Amino acid sequence: YRCYNLLGIVLGDLKEFDKSLAYYNEALFYLEKTPNSTIEKASVSNNIGVNYRHLKLYDKAIHNFENVLKINNLHIRHPSLFAKAISNLATSKLYAQDTLNVENLFKKSIEIKKEENELASLSSSYFNYAEYKAYAKDTINAIEKLKKSENLARESSSNEQLLKTWQYLAILDKNNASDYFKKFTKLNDSLLSEERKQQNKFARIRFETDEFIAENIELESEKQVLSKQKQIWIGIATGFFLLGLSVYIIINQRAKNQKLRFDQQQQANNQEIFNLMLMQKQKVDEVKRLEQKRISEELHDGVLGKMLGARMILTGLNKRATDEAIQEKSKALGSLQEIENEIRAISHELSHSAYQKISNFTDSVETLLANNRNTKIKTIFHFNEDENWDSLAGEIKINVYRIIQETFQNAIKHSKCSFFEVTFYRDDEQFNVIMSDNGIGYNVIKGKKGIGIRNITSRIEKLNGSFHIDSTEGQGTTISLNIPI
Template sequence: MKVGALLIFLCFFLQGFGYQPLNIFQARVVPTDSTEIWLKWARDSTTLSTSQKINLFDKAIDLTKKNNPDSLFEISFAALTTGDSILFKEISKEVIKLSKALGQKESHGLAHWDLADFYKKAKPDSAYYHLQEAYGIFSNMEELDASISHYPGAILLDIGNLKDAIKDYVGAEKDIIEAIDYFNKVETRDRLFVTYNSLGIAQNGLNKFDKALEYHQKAKSYIRYARSNRKYRYELMNENNIAFIYLRKGDFKKAYELYSALEQKDSLLLKNPELYAKVLSSRTFADFKSGAQDFEGFERAFKRSNEILDSIGDTYSKARNYEYHAQVLAGKHDTLGAIKKALIGKDIAEETTNNDRLLSSLKLLTTLDKKNSANYAKAYFNLTEDLQQKERAIQDKFARIRMETDEIIEENEALAKQKQLYSAISLILLVLGIGIFIIVSQRISNQKLKFKQKEQNSNQEIYNLMLSQHGKLEEGKKTEKKRISEELHDGILGQMLGIRLILSGLNERADEKAIEQRAELIQKLQELEEEVRTISHELNESAYEKVHEFMISIQELIQTVKKSTEADIELDYSKSYAWDILNGDTKINIYRIVQECLQNCIKHSKCKNIQVNFKSSEKMLNLTVADDGIGFDSTKEKKGIGLKNIISRVKKIDGSLKVNSIPNKGTKINIEFPVERVDLDNPKPHISRKTVQEV
């Protein structure tokens, strides 16, 4: 019992979500994640909110995008059938965006077409825009499958019917004729009935009754090409439209005959009760206008027609019944009854927004109700003006949309021609461009080489100027040292020698104590003499030693930097190497590199110690600047201007640069560059480098 109860519960549970209960003995697997399941759940469920349904549709879109993107239009149509306007608009926009991105033109066009169908009554201008978009998509497709080859003609027909609804009958006639031409071109005869039928309705709106009859007779000849399940409906539609034209034309006897024949159609009441009710009312009115006086029969017919319309919930069509009934009562000289029926018809027309019937009811009341005819005439005039303004506004919007669409088409065609022209011109210009590029590149290369040569010469001159100034300073130091040496030797040392001699003479005294003191003084003077001589010799030797100008410049740079930081800076270099043999271009760039490295260490690394090392070999020199600071991520592509300057200067001396930095462990910059010697007696070497190598 428990198992049976559980199975029953599961069946009801699944039915609540729109699923049929499964036979538990069937050996098959039910899919749990498919487009059909999400769409069925979203369509059939009555308990889900709009946002929940949108989530289900989004799941279906994602699956369709992955598995079958060319069927996205099915999702748009499924959203339309839910009757939820918010959901439909949201899903349609998403389908349009996705299908356009994926290049699914059929889904893209059908989504616009579905939106047009949704907007055609409430927002005809929006409907027209989406129809134009859909027509543009399908008419520009290179190939249309047989199943969708009729789409451009069908959309043109929809555009014509939309214009007919806003009483732009001339515009409707143009689009419908274009649709007929298209259907004839693609040999789609089964759609020519509805097209000629619409053309006849448009002619009826223009009051061209004979032309309208001609087109409806033409439409009748194409019923035989329609699908079998549509033929009966098309026959009824055709006969009713022809009868209505005779009614409007004023040929009431012919209208009565046609309506009577249509009323006698087999099972018309059962198969199409709405049409039967309209035919009954129209046949009665045509009979009255033909001169018949069967007022009791008229009363029964109008009552019966209204009862049928009430049974199917068609309030809209009842306005016409009451207007016809009012005219019959007026013909019977029952003015009060006629006014009463006309007012009911007017109220129904207002309630159902049946503006055509509202206008005709107001017009009828101006003749029936003499007391209030001025008010009805005013209402008729105001409504006419209001409707005409709205119709003109919508027609203007249609014209703007059409103009913008035509402009886009013309622009696309012009762009296509321009593209062909540009392709030919581009081919010619390409050949010319290659030649010009080679010539210009060669000139730029030559100019760049000249500029590099000038830059190197300038750097050499700058460094030589620095050497000259520094040499003058050192020459001054050397002169001063020599002067001091001479003063010590010739002045102080001579005087000291005299004192020693005098003191030696005093030793002849017999005083033992004096002799002891003098001996001590003589010993001290000898020591002082030796010390002064030693200092003099050291100063004189230092004055004539060769001065290493480049390393002195580096040392002075380090001393200057030390004054601005608490970090300890140490310099280590190969003292046996003659650094002044480097040419000026190399020295000025190395000097600037060391300067930039020290600045970077002080500004950014937060280090406590900095090591600057110069090492030499036979053909290559090596510079290393290392600190124990915070480091940085050297793998990042973005570089600061300081590092960019260093890279630029390394290139200028044909060197190679390696930067090794570890966060929180410091940074080490290693530069290796070739030796370019210079004659110290002639410090302006001939620059022979042709290019700067990239590293």
């Protein structure tokens, strides 16, 4: 931005205003990409306005200066730029013959520049103020302002401003016109002489630069020839390298293909052996399952039935016996009941061990509910037949089955219900089970947590799941299981 702005200033001083504007626009382009550059943009806009004024495009110049003055708190953030913009706006309006409020603008600009001690800029403002006074036919004040401009130009060593001021004084102050003209001529000749020296110096620099450029062109030509030769050798070397690489890749790919075919054949053989072993294992597991199921049925239907009958007989005798006999029979009944519970536990473990191998989970649940011997209770089982429930992990199926069994037995014994309902459904990555009855219900808060609830809690914790009991006295009970899968 700074380089383009400086080029714009230099070309403006050389009166090449169009090129100067192009460089100022480049400066603005880079400032648009620069954060917190409001003041810099305002400075460039002020410079563009000055160029428009030199090109006599006063409307554009005024528009630029007014945009600069619209920046928030510019008079605080950058008083010097604010004063320049005011002075330039007043001058442009004067040149456009719009003198409304122009004098106030000049006065305000001069006041700020005095505070900022901007001598060269203050000299320029007094000069433009003198132009306004001359336009207003106030020659005396105009000469006064020009003399102030002359003194300030001397103090700030502004030769260009001195020339402009003497030239204008020679026009306005007729009595001293010859003196001003002499001063003008002397300073102008001195500056022209100095400019010629500088031009000669630059001419020597240009000549030496041209020689250096010619040498560089010759060296660049030689360099291009060497570069082409280098490129040819690099191309030849690259060709040989690519040829060798291609041969290596072809040979290596053939070796990989042979190894891949061998691995595939070996994998197929291993898969065949694995399938044979799996079939054998399935046959053994099926035999074990059938045997476990048979033992379970024998224990449940045979031994438990007999023991239950004996317990019932003893219960009947217990009502007619003496106190001592009743006590002894009660002990016997307790022992029988312990044996019964122990055999039932064994039976259930064997039954579930067999169940773990059963492929159809929903059929097992339906069988559990259908084996209800209490014909007064209607059982209902809801599930989506399109869902693959057998894909659930074995541990989930076993524990859910046991929880349903436990809940169902509790409903039969305690709830006095007329129907018992089980629902399966999946929700995203979660298996949900809802068990409900229309029994007498109970107070969940006050009710005791028996073995059944503790067992449900233990099994759900194993599955990293959760459960909820919703029950109200006289309105039945609902138990919901939520198990991640």
